[in-house]
Amino acid sequence: MRSSVLGSVWTLLLLLQEPACFGDEAASSTVNPCCYLPCQHSGVCVRYGEDKYECDCTRTGYYGENCTVPELWSRVRQLIKPSPDMVHYILTHFQWLWDIINHTFLRDVLMRLVLTVRANIIPSPPTFNSKYSYLSWESYYNLSYYTRLLPPVPDDCPTPLGVKGKAGLPDPELLVEKLLKRRTFRPDPQGSNLMFAFFAQHFTHQFFKTYNRMGLGFTKALAHGVDAGHIYGDNLERQLQLRLHKDGKLKYQLIDGEVYPPSVAEAPVKMSYPPGVPPEVQMAIGQEVYGLLPGLGVYATLWLREHNRVCDILKAEHPTWDDEQLFQTTRFIIIGETIKIVIEEYVQHLSGYKLQLRFDPTLLFNSQFQYGNRIALEFSQLYHWHPLMPDSFFINGDELSYTQFLFNTSVLTHYGVEKLVDAFSRQVAGQIGGGQNINAVVTRVAVGAIKESRQLRIQSFNEYRKRFHLKPYTSFREFNDNEEIANALEELYGEIDALEFYPGLMLEKTREGAIFGESMVEMGAPFSLKGLLGNPLCSPEYWKPSTFGGKVGFDLVNSATLKRLVCLNTRTCPYVAFRTPTEEQSHTGKRDSNVLTDEL
Numbered sequence: 001m002r003s004s005v006l007g008s009v010w011t012l013l014l015l016l017q018e019p020a021c022f023g024d025e026a027a028s029s030t031v032n033p034c035c036y037l038p039c040q041h042s043g044v045c046v047r048y049g050e051d052k053y054e055c056d057c058t059r060t061g062y063y064g065e066n067c068t069v070p071e072l073w074s075r076v077r078q079l080i081k082p083s084p085d086m087v088h089y090i091l092t093h094f095q096w097l098w099d100i101i102n103h104t105f106l107r108d109v110l111m112r113l114v115l116t117v118r119a120n121i122i123p124s125p126p127t128f129n130s131k132y133s134y135l136s137w138e139s140y141y142n143l144s145y146y147t148r149l150l151p152p153v154p155d156d157c158p159t160p161l162g163v164k165g166k167a168g169l170p171d172p173e174l175l176v177e178k179l180l181k182r183r184t185f186r187p188d189p190q191g192s193n194l195m196f197a198f199f200a201q202h203f204t205h206q207f208f209k210t211y212n213r214m215g216l217g218f219t220k221a222l223a224h225g226v227d228a229g230h231i232y233g234d235n236l237e238r239q240l241q242l243r244l245h246k247d248g249k250l251k252y253q254l255i256d257g258e259v260y261p262p263s264v265a266e267a268p269v270k271m272s273y274p275p276g277v278p279p280e281v282q283m284a285i286g287q288e289v290y291g292l293l294p295g296l297g298v299y300a301t302l303w304l305r306e307h308n309r310v311c312d313i314l315k316a317e318h319p320t321w322d323d324e325q326l327f328q329t330t331r332f333i334i335i336g337e338t339i340k341i342v343i344e345e346y347v348q349h350l351s352g353y354k355l356q357l358r359f360d361p362t363l364l365f366n367s368q369f370q371y372g373n374r375i376a377l378e379f380s381q382l383y384h385w386h387p388l389m390p391d392s393f394f395i396n397g398d399e400l401s402y403t404q405f406l407f408n409t410s411v412l413t414h415y416g417v418e419k420l421v422d423a424f425s426r427q428v429a430g431q432i433g434g435g436q437n438i439n440a441v442v443t444r445v446a447v448g449a450i451k452e453s454r455q456l457r458i459q460s461f462n463e464y465r466k467r468f469h470l471k472p473y474t475s476f477r478e479f480n481d482n483e484e485i486a487n488a489l490e491e492l493y494g495e496i497d498a499l500e501f502y503p504g505l506m507l508e509k510t511r512e513g514a515i516f517g518e519s520m521v522e523m524g525a526p527f528s529l530k531g532l533l534g535n536p537l538c539s540p541e542y543w544k545p546s547t548f549g550g551k552v553g554f555d556l557v558n559s560a561t562l563k564r565l566v567c568l569n570t571r572t573c574p575y576v577a578f579r580t581p582t583e584e585q586s587h588t589g590k591r592d593s594n595v596l597t598d599e600l
């Protein structure tokens, strides 16, 4: 107390002595010059003395005090490079053109281009993290941190985003209430369904496992990528509990003659359930939070059945193999199947591209590409896609509220996998972008994401626009032509350069007929594709039949589809897709399912 009073008196004296302190010059002499984020084009700001800085522009393609002057080659590239919106338009229109390209070598040429252009935006090896805004061995080596594409805003800056905006940011509760909370459900115009939404959540929570007990900006998922840790657990001890230790298989239980994950009584691992749920009723799954939603339980069950099915196939091929080799090889097949489905169906659906995407690691074998991946904090923030969630869940003629659906252990076994897959595939999900579409039950997750981003001092939306080679917005009206949203944001943030990362992604105007806006695609795709193709399985030493137990296993990976994942592991084949059925599909449901079975 006394010292702070003394401090104030001291400050006052100083101010009286030096009236110049009120002027701009003297005030800026105390500001960390890197707070101005002066270095453009990914130049590195290094502070010298109190008030000097230098931008390291090495290999940015630019030079000058702030790395703003283009070298000749950068100037040429600026001139000929088409805008992301233009490229997107071409990729999502002209069906006739793509029908032709799809059948020529151009498909591979373009696929390679998509992969390299996107992945090149992600530094590999990774760079900063939430503690280190400069390169350091600790940041490289300590896998418990999420990495970061942009370093945190220095913590001695005039405003939370450096020098832009007001001294204080808008109240997160108010921001979410006003701009993110759903008024009336707005369906995704791309027709994404709940099968898609739960896939998104199930798939990404193998590598988004924020570990706040260690501190903010840490993760529990140390593999930093697609390791199927959500099926096998994120550590060896858990994996050993989940395994049957026979023929490579996982433990399971039979309910009404159907295979489900084992109970926690049979496979003693920690699962997150509300207090009072007995271990006999809890299901033991690799990811500890998957008891939360029957949608996650469906996928956990499908992958468990698939794992054990693949074990049988491998055992028939290799009767001499022991449990360990069957398990390890099956795990690789499961990871390969996952990547195949994610690229060719999940990303294909999400992108809306008419170019038929292809999962083929050999496309990159003659390019410069680093195998390896580190999950970024920004990627985890970006993937908070809670607007996907509907207002209630329609299953087999019943309507379930959130209270009936969340943590309800009996939904999965009561309806069974077929009925749930069918229901989730027919119910449309919410549009992610455009604002005001998060169901009130989950708005507090958005509040949490915003609070976390502030504590971790994530840079502004416009700084990320620049990092991903996009033009920064110059006004809220350019950012979103909806007057209500633009005005509200202007009032809350003051200036566009102070708009935060996550609200920016969620509130940017959406592309026509699309699930979200330009930035979510241009920022999400690089993280996503780098993570998928950076998997060791995709590297030249690994990507060969023997890794997967021979041709039979390799074929399983290369022929994997969502439909096969479901229908090879159920008795009847329900309607299954990442989008709601077309008129025709929903009326001829019966005939359709026969067609599906034939296709298998």
Ligand code: HEM
Pocket (backbone or CB within 6 Å): 197, 198, 200, 201, 204, 208, 209, 210, 211, 293, 380, 383, 384, 385, 386, 388, 389, 442, 445, 448, 449
């Ligand atoms: C009713 C459905 C859902 C509920 C109740 C729910 C709830 C939650 C909760 C409680 C958290 C933790 C928040 C925190 O610790 O601050 C979370 C995190 C998250 N959720 Fe959801 N969520 C749902 C659906 C989804 C969906 C469909 C996605 C789509 C991708 C998603 C993506 C995420 C992500 C990326 C995180 C951060 C995870 C991490 O960093 O560990 N969620 N959610």
Ligand SMILES: *[C@@H]1O[C@H](CO)[C@@H](O)[C@H](O)[C@H]1NC(C)=O
Pocket (backbone or CB within 6 Å): 036, 037, 038, 065, 066, 068
């Ligand atoms: C570099 O950036 C600083 C801080 O934003 C600015 O004051 C200065 O004028 C810039 N220099 C040039 C050459 O643009």
Ligand SMILES: *[C@@H]1O[C@H](CO)[C@@H](O)[C@H](O)[C@H]1NC(C)=O
Pocket (backbone or CB within 6 Å): 099, 102, 103, 104, 356
């Ligand atoms: C695209 O071409 C591949 C073979 O190149 C073919 O298998 C596939 O059916 C084609 N898809 C479309 C939509 O034309």
Ligand SMILES: *[C@@H]1O[C@H](CO)[C@@H](O)[C@H](O)[C@H]1NC(C)=O
Pocket (backbone or CB within 6 Å): 142, 143, 144, 145
């Ligand atoms: C990583 O850093 C955290 C925080 O400093 C520390 O607690 C943890 O032990 C480190 N992990 C390793 C493997 O060194």
Ligand SMILES: *[C@@H]1O[C@H](CO)[C@@H](O)[C@H](O)[C@H]1NC(C)=O
Pocket (backbone or CB within 6 Å): 403, 404, 405, 408, 409, 410, 411, 414
């Ligand atoms: C849980 O789901 C079952 C089956 O749908 C339903 O009958 C039951 O009412 C639900 N339980 C709760 C507590 O809502």
